[in-house]
Amino acid sequence: MSDQTLFSIFFSAMVVNNFTLAMFLGLCPFMGVSARVETALRMGLANIFVLVLTSLSAWFLNTFVLEPVPYLRIISFIIVVASLVQIVEMVVKKLSPVLFRQLGIFLPLMTTNCAIFGLAIFQTNRGYGLVQGLTFAVGAGLGLTLALVLMASIRESIEFSDVPGLAQGTGLVLIIAGTLSMAFMGFAGLL
Amino acid sequence: MRKTTPSQDFVRGIWQENPVLVQMLGLCPALAVTNSVKNALAMSAATFFVICCSSILVSSCKRFIPSEVRISSYILVIATFVTLADMVLQAYAPVQHKELGAFIALIVVNCMILGRQEAFSAKNNVYRSLLDAVGTGIGFTLALVMMGGFREILGTGSFLEYSLFGPNFEPWVIMVLPAGGFLTLGFILLAMGYVEERKKEKESQAAEVLS
Numbered sequence: 001m002s003d004q005t006l007f008s009i010f011f012s013a014m015v016v017n018n019f020t021l022a023m024f025l026g027l028c029p030f031m032g033v034s035a036r037v038e039t040a041l042r043m044g045l046a047n048i049f050v051l052v053l054t055s056l057s058a059w060f061l062n063t064f065v066l067e068p069v070p071y072l073r074i075i076s077f078i079i080v081v082a083s084l085v086q087i088v089e090m091v092v093k094k095l096s097p098v099l100f101r102q103l104g105i106f107l108p109l110m111t112t113n114c115a116i117f118g119l120a121i122f123q124t125n126r127g128y129g130l131v132q133g134l135t136f137a138v139g140a141g142l143g144l145t146l147a148l149v150l151m152a153s154i155r156e157s158i159e160f161s162d163v164p165g166l167a168q169g170t171g172l173v174l175i176i177a178g179t180l181s182m183a184f185m186g187f188a189g190l191l
Numbered sequence: 192m193r194k195t196t197p198s199q200d201f202v203r204g205i206w207q208e209n210p211v212l213v214q215m216l217g218l219c220p221a222l223a224v225t226n227s228v229k230n231a232l233a234m235s236a237a238t239f240f241v242i243c244c245s246s247i248l249v250s251s252c253k254r255f256i257p258s259e260v261r262i263s264s265y266i267l268v269i270a271t272f273v274t275l276a277d278m279v280l281q282a283y284a285p286v287q288h289k290e291l292g293a294f295i296a297l298i299v300v301n302c303m304i305l306g307r308q309e310a311f312s313a314k315n316n317v318y319r320s321l322l323d324a325v326g327t328g329i330g331f332t333l334a335l336v337m338m339g340g341f342r343e344i345l346g347t348g349s350f351l352e353y354s355l356f357g358p359n360f361e362p363w364v365i366m367v368l369p370a371g372g373f374l375t376l377g378f379i380l381l382a383m384g385y386v387e388e389r390k391k392e393k394e395s396q397a398a399e400v401l402s
Binding site: 021022023024025026027028031071072073074075078079082109113114117118121122125166167169170171172173174175177178179181182185 | 365
């Protein structure tokens with residue numbers, strides 16, 4: 001078991017090693033649903049939910065099932081993530097059809113969202129226990145939400161400014177992301 | 192089904208529909224491991240292996256896969272080959288394996304590979320699917336090596352660890368840090384957009400002259 005304190009795990013996952021801006025995980029939704037702040041916020045919250053569930057099940061699998069067969073990790077994690085996303089999709093569809101439509105293809109795409117699968121892998125590689133894993137998941141989820149919301153608010157305010165036609169679209173988003181990532185580098189000395 | 196010739200299947204993935212630079216798929220590995228050319232090559236090789244093998248398997252088994260569970264079946268196929276690639280890399284190139292770390296396992300969730308299975312291998316025969324996979328793999332490799340090259344040359348002043356400019360070169364450390372990845376890809380896309388725009392302008396000018 002890793003001996004990092006809970007606070008340092010949480011803080012490191014949220015800002016210092018922000019999943020999106022420092023480790024490049026979960027870029028698809030970061031590019032895709034960051035056009036409106038509200039959608040971005042909801043996507044972030046859905047992500048936190050799935051991340052926590054993934055962390056729980058990955059810990060469970062690791063401790064009780066995968067001990068003798070570590071090489072089955074990748075396969076079993078991806079199955080768990082896929083079924084979790086399926087469940088969340090059904091729940092969201094039932095509880096909030098509006099959100100379901102707004103998130104569109106990005107909800108089922110969470111299966112192939114590196115952030116969620118990556119969390120399970122990183123948690124295992126670093127040997128986090130149950131509570132540490134959950135802290136890691138919440139921190140990472142908040143970090144993702146933070147990055148999404150920051151990006152969405154910048155994109156909302158850019159909408160009315162005069163950007164040359166050439167730079168519009170993904171190129172611009174990437175350069176903004178680069179600048180944000182530079183800003184987040186400022187946190188690097190904290191831990 | 193679209194009618195394409197085998198050579199079109201092959202070339203398409205390399206340039207017109209380059210997975211990273213045009214379709215924006217598989218961005219996570221493209222940004223995360225391209226801080227040096229060596230890492231970019233190792234990552235591309237692993238991805239190349241996985242996409243070719245899964246395309247062969249998926250296209251040859253497409254009759255037995257019920258369409259309700261096709262996505263999960265593709266993911267399972269991909270995960271199997273990723274596990275293989277992970278083990279082979281760990282055995283023969285432990286240094287690279289350590290450097291790439293969790294990103295080898297993350298090939299499973301590379302949207303590019305799943306996308307090719309769903310869009311192409313599920314509908315075409317083995318030969319065509321293999322061509323398509325090889326083309327896409329080469330396109331991915333090109334994009335990664337290009338990014339890795341830019342970032343390594345600017346960030347450390349060397350290429351494949353051979354020093355280019357001598358000791359007086361002041362490296363742009365930012366290029367090998369995460370921010371550099373976003374900026375490099377952003378500028379490459381801007382350059383590509385500029386080229387496309389010029390092409391269109393020339394075409395419209397040519398059309399005017401003709402009329």
